[in-house]
Amino acid sequence: MAPAKKRKSRGLKTKAGDSLEKFRPVVAYAPSPMIMADRAGTIVLANARAEELFGYAPGELGGRKIEALVPPRFRDAHPAHRGKFHEAPSERAMGAGRDLYGARKDGSEVPVEIGLNPVKTAEGDFVLASIVDITERKALEKRLSQTETLAAVGGMAAAVAHEIRNPLGSIVMGAKALARGDLRPDDLKSVMSVLVGESGRLNRTLEDFLQFARPREPKLQSGDLNATTREVLAAVKSDPVIAGKVVVEERLDRKLPPAPFDPDLIRQVLWNVIRNGFQALNGKGRLEIRTEALPGKVLVRVSDTGPGIAADRLEKVFLPFYTTKTKGTGLGLSISRNILVAHGGELSIESEPGRGTRVDISLPLSRQR
Ligand SMILES: Nc1ncnc2c1ncn2[C@@H]1O[C@H](COP(=O)(O)OP(=O)(O)OP(=O)(O)O)[C@@H](O)[C@H]1O
Ligand SMILES: [Mg+2]
Incomplete structure (x- = not known):
């Protein structure tokens, strides 16, 4: 697998000589939840929005392990991810391509997106995580996909009904004419050809629908x-x-x-x-x-x-x-x-x-x- 592209940090300009204190107001007044943790995964700064999001009282997050905010099923693997981040620190989205969840104090989960920024200070290396609560976006996506599915099913049903009704109508008329039993030989022939033609059309339409709904793998x-x-x-x-x-x-x-x-x-x-x-x-x-x-x-x-x-x-x-x-x-x-x-x-x-x-x-x- 190709190594992940490293991007230069464009977010925070940090110098190795900066002190951790410099980040306190940055985190505290950020408009969205932010948490800063050290290499060992201990939370050193967390703003009120982060505490609110994860259900903690003010000041309660500081000193805890960041793993407390990771759902139990992902918790064991997390220290290794953390280690990898510090080996090659770069500004990146956490868990790219996967659905991320945070664990609240009460054990419930919240869908999140997390951006990670490496921060070098005089006191050592830290990571600054900025978190977005995507509960509403997820709910909206779910509703949209349900609506789209329903619309597609509805469109399909309407089209199937329409496509089937026409040939079926001709077949019913032909069959009624046959049942009356008074057709002249010429008319009999044309009714028969309508029956054959229209039932063929019905069959093709159904095959098309099936092919569309359940495409088969090509046999090369x-x-x-x-x-x-x-x-x-x-x-x-x-x-x-x-x-x-x-x-x-x-x-x-x-x-x-x-x-x-x-x-x-x-x-x-x-x-x-x-x-x-x-x-x-x-x-x-x-x-x-x-x-x-x-x-x-x-x-x-x-x-x-x-x-x-x-x-x-x-x-x-x-x-x-x-x-x-x-x-x-x-x-x-x-x-x-x-x-x-x-x-x-x-x-x-x-x-x-x-x-x-x-x-x-x-x-x-x-x-x-
Ligand atoms: N060569 C073409 N010149 C002009 N319009 C075309 C041409 N090919 C396709 N189209 C347009 O694209 C539409 C969709 O084509 P498509 O083959 O998907 O369906 P269809 O031919 O209408 O019906 P079906 O193929 O299911 O019998 C056509 O109805 C027509 O308006
Ligand atoms: Mg066509």
Whole structure:
């Protein structure tokens, strides 16, 4: 592990010749809880705010061990942390990246943030701890994350209901018509195709939702991205409604090296991105698909000459359920990006309104974690 970066103390300017007395007013009149302790962990100065925070009477903290303020489960390890700090003293946040708690006199705990400053004096080395009570911030964070979760669940439920209601409605109507038993052969055929088509759509929607809610780990195997791209392009183009009169240019790099990817998942990404391109073109214009070998990665670039995406909408296209299409779930790009991230790759979009959109999908040549 790399050694922690040492920062020069910018807080307190101290000289080895300063006396501890100099710090008494600094600590006493500080607007927030402050405690100063010696190398042995004995509290030499504590202001009223610190005593209040930890539930001690005025003057009661002085002379106690700093470990009295550490919750029992972390207490044993604390002297070692203290020792390390004095070996390489620097201004730093205590317990960076971990949730810190202080222990009150009555045994209750308070979430805190602690900044440590080394202080050299004529009487020896000390550490000045400035403490912030983050009880309210923690409570707010918790409420926010609960609200966000609820909002996400609500959004998901509404979208699921909406996506399921349409095909289900068609299926119910078709089934009723069949039940009446008076359909002419031609109508019978079209009702049957509605039933098959709409139940397929239902199935795909549910699969999308599941993939979004519980993305699966990619099963990597060395594969030819050109072949996968070609295959998906052919499948999308085979739908005449989608393909229309769009001119498709296929520029696949013949020297593209094999890359590790999950063919099913990458097919899903390409399917969505290529379909998005065709859908944007609405039957006319040009769609270019190229592959390219770049240092350490392979790239598939899908460019269309469609209407493009305005800057304020571009930020939203990766949001789940964001769609401008009547039959879209708006999950395509968020699932696609998640899949790429799980591969250690990237998916990015550039767009110029009125000129078109370019989507870059890149996959690393070796597995990066
Ligand atoms: N090539 C593109 N040109 C213009 N707009 C695009 C393009 N690709 C995506 N978008 C915009 O981004 C939105 C989100 O795309 P995304 O693929 O996530 O969902 P969707 O295509 O609407 O629905 P789904 O993919 O779930 O069927 C689209 O509705 C569209 O507004
Ligand atoms: Mg899409």
